[in-house]
Amino acid sequence: MSSQRTQERIPFSAxxxxxxxxxxxxxxxxxxxxxxxxxxxxxxxxxxxxxELERLVAECTRKHAVLDGNAVExxxxxxxxxxxxxxxxxxxxxxxxxxxxxxxxxALAGRYRVDRAVGSGGMARVYLAxxxxxxxxxxxxxLRAELAAALGAERFLREIRVTASLQHxxxxxxxxxxxxxxxxxxxxxxxxxxxxxxxxxxxxxxxxGDALEIATSVASALEHAHRRGxxxxxxxxxxxxxxxxxxxxxxxxxxxxxxxxxxxxxxxxGSDRLTESGIMIGTPAYMSPEQxxxxxxxxRESDVYxxxxxxxxxxxxxxxxxxxxQQAVIVKLATDTPSPLRPRRSSIPVNxxxxxxxxxxxxxxxxxxxxxxxxxxxxxxxxxxxxxxxxQPTERLGVSWRTLVIATxxxxxxxxxxxxxxxxSR
Amino acid sequence: MEQLDPSHVLEKLRxxxxxxxxxxxxxxxxELRRIAHRHLARRDDRxxxxxxxxxxxxxxxxxxxxxxxxxxxxxxxxLAAVAMRHVLxxxxxxxxxxxxxxxxxxxxxxxxxxxxxxxxxxLLQIDEALDRLAGIDARLARVVELRFFGGLTNEEIAxxxxxxxxxVDRDWVKARMLLRELLNA
Numbered sequence: 001m002s003s004q005r006t007q008e009r010i011p012f013s014a015x016x017x018x019x020x021x022x023x024x025x026x027x028x029x030x031x032x033x034x035x036x037x038x039x040x041x042x043x044x045x046x047x048x049x050x051x052e053l054e055r056l057v058a059e060c061t062r063k064h065a066v067l068d069g070n071a072v073e074x075x076x077x078x079x080x081x082x083x084x085x086x087x088x089x090x091x092x093x094x095x096x097x098x099x100x101x102x103x104x105x106x107a108l109a110g111r112y113r114v115d116r117a118v119g120s121g122g123m124a125r126v127y128l129a130x131x132x133x134x135x136x137x138x139x140x141x142x143l144r145a146e147l148a149a150a151l152g153a154e155r156f157l158r159e160i161r162v163t164a165s166l167q168h169x170x171x172x173x174x175x176x177x178x179x180x181x182x183x184x185x186x187x188x189x190x191x192x193x194x195x196x197x198x199x200x201x202x203x204x205x206x207x208x209g210d211a212l213e214i215a216t217s218v219a220s221a222l223e224h225a226h227r228r229g230x231x232x233x234x235x236x237x238x239x240x241x242x243x244x245x246x247x248x249x250x251x252x253x254x255x256x257x258x259x260x261x262x263x264x265x266x267x268x269x270g271s272d273r274l275t276e277s278g279i280m281i282g283t284p285a286y287m288s289p290e291q292x293x294x295x296x297x298x299x300r301e302s303d304v305y306x307x308x309x310x311x312x313x314x315x316x317x318x319x320x321x322x323x324x325x326q327q328a329v330i331v332k333l334a335t336d337t338p339s340p341l342r343p344r345r346s347s348i349p350v351n352x353x354x355x356x357x358x359x360x361x362x363x364x365x366x367x368x369x370x371x372x373x374x375x376x377x378x379x380x381x382x383x384x385x386x387x388x389x390x391x392q393p394t395e396r397l398g399v400s401w402r403t404l405v406i407a408t409x410x411x412x413x414x415x416x417x418x419x420x421x422x423x424x425s426r
Numbered sequence: 427m428e429q430l431d432p433s434h435v436l437e438k439l440r441x442x443x444x445x446x447x448x449x450x451x452x453x454x455x456x457e458l459r460r461i462a463h464r465h466l467a468r469r470d471d472r473x474x475x476x477x478x479x480x481x482x483x484x485x486x487x488x489x490x491x492x493x494x495x496x497x498x499x500x501x502x503x504x505l506a507a508v509a510m511r512h513v514l515x516x517x518x519x520x521x522x523x524x525x526x527x528x529x530x531x532x533x534x535x536x537x538x539x540x541x542x543x544x545x546x547x548x549l550l551q552i553d554e555a556l557d558r559l560a561g562i563d564a565r566l567a568r569v570v571e572l573r574f575f576g577g578l579t580n581e582e583i584a585x586x587x588x589x590x591x592x593x594v595d596r597d598w599v600k601a602r603m604l605l606r607e608l609l610n611a
Contacts, residue, residue: 012562059607061599064606066548070574072510075549
């Protein structure tokens, strides 16, 4: 391998790392509020070096979607391929995944033609299927057996069915739900697109216009649900689907809130047994302070708070409070004030910053009274800007050069989304 | 594979010779495969496998507890982590060969869903990035290997590497950052 090629492929040489590592260590030893002055002093006016150092230190505190988990769990399908044939016919190359597919196929036979598994998460496996009765493509989520057992199938289905009453362009509808041969499942339309999490993983920071459009869409979905007395309780990037609009995908994004009722079912039922089973629900990064304190009755302000953390991440590249552990995040959630947005991204309008910070107040009564009020505060500032401001390249200034490179080279993302695939625009 | 005499495993674990690792690796590897397979046969195919459970079971199986010391255990777990990484990477390579003649695809690491189809590619990207990390800072790469592939706790990693748990914690955040850079490069 030529050294030139090595340079291109490896952002760090051992020498460079030997130089950077002590600086990063020293910064990590400091409380976050003292780091800025430290970066100033060690960079001695070298702006780009300072920026990189600051970015790398910030990256140190960011969890990694895969690496923070465990290998066998993430790569279960590889593990299941080990030693095929030893158990005979049952062990096809796909092993356990194939068995799971076979059981869901037989459980739903006649009603849904289950095609294949598209993903598996902490709570459910997701399958692509065809709804035979209505002749339409659907996504079916099958609850993990441990979770179904801990929650109780009836209770779960009761909670999730409440969401069937929600009809809103920004809420992913529930087509069907039920229990068959011990499997608890629910059915949604197939949406072509990705989760907001996938997009954030790729771009880190979104253009202002897109971020505001997604936030106001989610706010209108929440307002609709809140007026009917329903709280989502788990607003986070994983639960926001971005459907492609228009056939060529050029029509911008259409955000939809998924999994209404799921978090409620988890919160109201079997939380003790869940703890025993070791299933962790929710991430404190998007929880309101009152939710982190495990208050049982949460108001609409809690959802609006979570939405504000998501908007904060879309704008700033990370949620307001991060830390090496969940406990660390919860402590910050209770005590720290979120850093203001504009010093780090000056293109953010004053009113947007003010609205976000108000929605992130510790005390529910200090926040907006409703999701609609939050959306109004965001959109009234939107109109101050030229309507096309978000499409200007300058809006991407906050995005690092590296992210831009990824965004252009990584065209492949596709339908990783949990409820991924085609909701055809007619 | 015939049963390895537990005292033999211990003896090899205790010797610092590089060859002893090479000799033990296939034994641990084989045991992990056996245990994984038994787990798969027993479980109700919807529950998840735990790295830690598998690795610890291999330890219980292969090492005579009554004669082992805490340090032996840490060394064994470290060895098992390496074996675990090889097991998974081997499978992923096999699948990649079957799948296509090889243009590597970019995989998005979505927090909740690692698409079944993407697992081989993702694993190989991590495996390759980890090799490159080892070229930059060998200890950081070891920490990742032990933690991610072996399911070792910080304390166990500290014992295996002869550093403090606090250093392990710090190494981990730096290693994770560097890996993210390497994966995204």
